[in-house]
Amino acid sequence: MVLKPALSKCTMSTSAASSLGTKPKPGSTYPIKNLKTMQDFATELNQPLLKKGHTILIDQIPCFQSGVIVSHQGTHVWDSHHVKLPHLYPPPESPNKSHSPPSHWDVTCCALHNLTKGNNSIGDVQTAIMSYNSNNKDRWTFDALFLYGRHLHAKDNNLHLLIPNMAKLALDLPDLITQPIPLLQQQQNLAITMSQQQISCLLANAFFCTFPHRNDTKPSSEYANFPTINFSSLFADEKDPAKLAQKAQKLRAIFHYFNTVTNKSDNQDPAIPDGLVTFERTSIQKPQLPKWKKQKKTLTNLHISSEGSIEHEGTGMLQVEFASNYIGGGVLGSGLVQEEILFFMSPELIVARLFTEKLADNECLKITGPQMYSFTSGYSKTFSWVGPYNDCMKRDNWKRRYRQIVAIDALDFKNPKDQYTKENIKRELNKVFVGYHGDVKTAIATGNWGCGAFNGDPKLKALIQLMAAAVAGRDMAYFTAGNKELAKEIQRMHEILTINKVTVGKLYKLLKKFCGNYTHESGSPIDLYKFIREKIGQKDHLL
Template sequence: MGQRNVKPPECKKWSAPGQDYWQKLNESLTINPPDSVDELERNIASLSDRSPHRMNGLKAALEDHFDAQTDDTVFNKIFPFVIKLALRLPSLLKTNEGEHSVNAGAINLLLQDSPGYLKLSRTLVSSLMANLFLGTLPRSRERPFQCNMQPLLSCSRSSTQEVAKIRCYLNYFERLKELQHDPQGFLYIRRQLLPQPYDWSTSEALLCGVEVIPDGGIEDARGSLQADFANCHLGGGVILGGCVQEEIRFSINPELTCAMMFCEDMSELEAIVLTGAERFSNYKGYAFSLSYGGNHIDETPHDEEGTVCTAITAIDATPYFDMPGGQTSLGLQLKLENLQRDANKALAGFMDLDPEESECSKSKYPSVATGNWGCGAFGGNIHVKFLVQWCAVSVSGRSMKYYTFEKGTEKIGVMMRALAQGLTEKEVTVGMLWQVMLNLSKVARGSRDRCNIIPAVAKYFDITIEYNEDIPVIQYDTDTAV
């Protein structure tokens, strides 16, 4: 799940190490340059007088990525460039001094319940990423959050899903090396706070249009605000142990990982929107079957500053795996406080909360691309999460693209499409749908997870849809229905 990011109370800025440290690092990595992973381990460990990490995962990834050439050959293909890039950090902080988000060599931290944003040049981000990858930014009170990838690089060779993530990061640096000039544009890291919980039951917002998409992934939805099924700790287990939607996205768009250095864990009414991260890699499989899928050429347009027009909103769903009743308790997921919590969280991520037009505004990204949020490792019910997100997207004023990731569950997409068409034609409001969900919550207590919610909603609004009759439909007392 990743290490939690909680700041020391007096820390408000991220600061790089002082000049003496960089001089020592330069001596360790360039005057006596390592020419193998083993030497890199020893040189970096010498900076802190600790035992070297055994970078077995990195060795495996290098062998796979460069077709099993000898260790010194593959090392020298990429690491001299990564080391040089890492050592540019002090000068890049000076270059960016007074502009955007860098002041006196420090970068503001984005702390809980404090909306704000960072605008970092992608060149600065690339140097931060090089240091993150090498583990050359020691954690301290000035750098309280995630600042190295040693746990990932030290994974077991047998953890093929972790090795796949390392290959994505190697491909990022290889592509930067081939570029032969600094990357253009910026990475925006925006912390959004919903000012107060929304009153869902009285909302007069009309339900928005929904496009249900059975193929492809959220990352394919160019021009949409794309959902990151996040952990409250941004990036989740991308550094080690995670290999599902968020971790995969941070691996194929590696610049996203940089945001972990500056963001405290999200609170209940917060989301973090990341704009401008380029995609560099493809992938195959999912979770423990994840594998590296080769190089990816991102054809997403760039804006006038050169920033990649990709906006990703990180929202963390309620985790049901550690709640009483576990993931099979539908009644728990339909409880008012849990519906409100996830609807407000989604709204924080989808709403255009900046009074001025921002880099991720509704005018630039008029739709939200999402899917089965919190329905994997977090144990959420797909029907419930579809309805909750539909409400949130509708209130945000955007439209919704819903990726069902269907394999053997095609009828779920059919049900969603039919319900969306029927309710929008009837001009049903968010408040009306919310009241029906609350009614269902009264009769869902004790119900198991495999119950059809969408057909029950359709029945209330007198809409006929096809559904899997092997799975029961929740029944409710029409005398108490709203």
């Protein structure tokens, strides 16, 4: 889903008390204004951040007592549990070695310092990046970056100032990141909070492809289980001219982001973003996952609409990101569906690729506080950058915006029939529950999760999400991306299940029965919702 162009409009949040489980008025959807948002839980969100497994890259006391964000001082390490930072590469062979050749970071600094002088061409950017990535000289191309320079730079007309500012930002790395950044590895409950300025510095280094050990994507490589982070694949050629043009549109969003975070104010001081963003990996082990057939809860309130979007109308709710198990999916490649578009609207999300290992079936990633920077339009082949987005979202005491995104990855069904098995339904229920679980019970803003390229059945995926939301104790806002008929069908199914007080456990058993009766004797599929109505004694002629 994407935001509609309305460049002067700020994102605001309206909420009122919700009563979970209240029977909806027949024939109507639950009012979205009654769904709880993050502002309803300000007290909980303003609690101290420091807790076990939470790394905070800034000093909390100076930051919030004096209004100045100060990087927390720590001792850097070079190991398999932390991000290997460019300015530490390669690690010194001996602390007493006196006549060593220039380090990789020395070479990088020299190239980036040259870019700070200004009047750079795209070719200069390529030369700088390749000076410290010579091992990739026969693999890396910069066609998308050159296409941007030829056709779109005239519209934006700021690279002569922006590239030097981005280079300066990248060079600030040793001063801004002064403690180790842990890797959010599988089966761990860990969190990282960092400032927006620190994020922008890390992303500037990603743009200039400075991160070591992150270019080898072979299955046996050190970071094979992590997404890529260096931007080389975004700059690369595409055989399809349309995909190459899409990458140029992606670059417009990226350059707008960097223009925003490096922009000069009237007094010539950088307009440094002053908020914080938290990235939290959650894993729930099998014994703690719900026993679905035993669940006694009934469905919670549902607002459903064919209009609106998760990102706009779902503001302040827990917004579902239809993720790849490698966070960000094809954001730095040719991908342009819901996940990638969201990452270009809010590029701070891209930094999660630096430290988030591939998500397992019992895991999710939650991001709290990211800023929205851009309006976009279109989807996949029709995607384009529209213009700046003025993010007026209120913030908690930790300067995190009241915006929370949860990344959950659906199964990819090459054969759509494969989703109608007990094992796959249980996997999807567990995955969604991990994402929806939490102490802060904001409403869920979601849609047709896993129903595009992954071939999911929207009717089944809607029920799975409603069941998980009920067990997690959350209401839901569901947006069907323009599909009016689907919205009506889901609304009607929700109403029938609510009126008949069908529990999550009973619905789970019905889904299992459906899996055994997926097709008629003729081989044609049975309609899921009709099957459920018949099993609970709700006749179609009574609807």
